[in-house]
Amino acid sequence: MKSSIITFIMCLSLASVAQVAFEGKGETVDSINTSNGQNYLVLSPHDRSIAFTEERGGAPNSTELYTSQQQTIGGESRSILIFSDWLGEKGMLSPIGFTSDGLYYSQVTFDKGMFYGKVKYITDGKDKDVEIPFLKNKSPIQSGCLSKDGQYMILSLEANNSYGVEDLYIVKKKVDGSWDRAKNLGFQLNTEFQEVTPFLAEDNRTLFFATNGRGGQGGFDLFYTVRQDESWRNWSEPVNLGTQINTTGAETSFAYIDGEEWAYYVSSQDSDGYGDIMRIKFKEEIEEDTTEVVESVLVKEDVKIETPISIVLRVVDAKSGEKLPAEMIFGDSKRIGPNGLFEIDSLTGDEVELKSPGYLPTVIMLDEQLQPGENMIKLSSVAKGSIITLDHVLFHRGTAEMVEGSEKELNLVVEVLNDNPNIKILLKGHTDNTGDPVKNVQLSDARVKTVKAYILSQGINAFRVTGKGYGGNEPIASNETEESRKLNRRVEFEVVDD
Structure with a gap:
């Protein structure tokens, strides 16, 4: 088919790469840290404000969004905004980012067995919901960041199209000032595990985030990547920030302001423990892009429109x-x-x-x-003798508590059991070989019981589902590296009768 159109062509390279380097090791910001856990840190590019969430037990006892105080950090006075994470009620608030006259933040609530996440904005003492079409978060946590120019918001949440649990999503501001729907940043970044606490540098291309889905030093490690084009789905291979920051614990919430000496982040030496706010001397250099930019306008002409590849x-x-x-x-x-x-x-x-x-x-x-x-x-x-690994049935570190969203794959197991009423299965739990072998068997057995309990709760008869924990006794990969050990930490089922 032919049509008369005017075509505008622009060839623009995004080949420059951020080079990230640190001096020394991170140090705690003692004036901020308390015996409660500090998490979800953001910095203001407009003034010297710092905002973060602090864990609190029990139920909310105040309608106040955050408390505010002044602190001197490294000889500089900063405004400190502290949001509350009420663990007892499974609700939380977390800052997303500052504008010149306000603040975006996340709110997660729990009601009738479901989590509900939203984005809100406060300015001049007025608090309002931010309308993001079809936004849905099924996770008990939600974090995010706002670009310095206020045009982009990156959220960490679990939606129907997440690759696993929390994924990173881009939300763009439209010309009329409203926000577009959240779009997944794609499989080059997001894994079947958790991607949280994004931070977008001022170039709107360099993205820092924390994940437990790419190996590394501990529970969560910090990585950075560079956007390669305008699709927001093509990224450079994520790079680990290294042992100057990442530890055997969990590191999240990396952030810095262009031109300032220090970068800030949250660190825990135990992935189940409390976080402290840290800072480290930081340098980021963007290599100059010398690729020629070519622009041309083609005049009105007849062109053939190709049929899209299906x-x-x-x-x-x-x-x-x-x-x-x-x-x-x-x-x-x-x-x-x-x-x-x-x-x-x-x-x-x-x-x-x-x-x-x-x-x-x-x-x-x-x-x-x-x-x-x-x-x-x-x-x-699912013929007799088949063994199937449930790759997306995940557990919180060191516990038999399933990560939110693991039910998706278990629902498929329930579906196949309902469709094939003669099938009986043996659930098998496995760990890697690190730690106490006896405790590993106990943990794998407890996880099998959790999975079995969920399947039975969906109406499957108990005589059709048995289970056993094997600890680290049946590896399917080497235990020499974290990447291969990850394959050994699994839940699978064997079809014992069809």
Whole structure:
């Protein structure tokens, strides 16, 4: 098809790279830290304010959003704003970022078994909700940052299209001053684990964040990455900030102001312990981009409009690669694919379920992780003897408490048990080989009991589900590195009867 259009072409390289370096080790900011935990720190680029959340036990006893005080840090007077995290009520407030005359913050509440996250804005003593279309956070925590120019907000939350638990999302301000919907920053950054406490540097390209999904020194490590284009989904490989900052504990909430000597962050030597605010001497250099920028305008002419390349999902057996008859379920709709093929005409960011008789279903997102052309969707057989690892059933460190969102994959197990009433399964819990072997067996057994209890709570008969914890006795990978040890920490199920 031909059409007359005016075309504007711009070739702009984003090849420059941030170089991050530190001097010495981090030091505690003793004038701020208390016996309560400090978390979710943000700095104001407009004045010398610091805001953070402080953990508090019990229920909220005040309608006050935050307390304010003056502190002298390194000889400089700063305004300190302290928000409250009421652990007893599973509710929290956390600052997102400052404007020249106000402050954005997150609020998470818990009601009738569900968490609800929103963004709010306070200015001149007036507090109002920030309208972000379709914003939904199912996690008990929510953190974020605001760009210095106020045009971008990056949020850490768990939505229906998250890759695991908390993911990073971009929210852009539109020309009319309203906010657009939150969009996932993509699989190059987000993992099946947690990505939290983002910080966007003043170049609006260099992004710092904390994650427990990329190995490192401890529970959470701090990383940085550089945005490569305007899609906000193409990022450089995240770089660990190194042992000058990251420890065997958990490090989060890295932030700094351009031109200032110190960067700030939150550190805990125990991932289940309290956080302290730290600072470290910091230097960031942006390499100059010498790539020529070419702009040209083509006059009105007839051009051929190419038909977009379609995206095809091919459902196959995970072991043999053979095509499977399948169905695709999205919302209340269903499509049948006798030969396992489904053509996708738009990437909506929505979730769809793909299933085939005798196989464990899977859920995928219709987003940019799908490539033009054919995409293989592998399903695992639930025939007798099959062993399937539940990659997205996660637990809080050192406990048998499931991470919020693990129910997604367990619901698929429940679904396959309902669809195949003769199937019986053995749940198997595993750890790596670090720590006390006896305690590892006890922990893996406790986690199996948690998973079993959830499956039974969904109406599955108890005689169909048994379980056992194996500790570190059945590794599937080396225990020499954190990356391979991570593979050994797993819950799986074996089909013992079909």
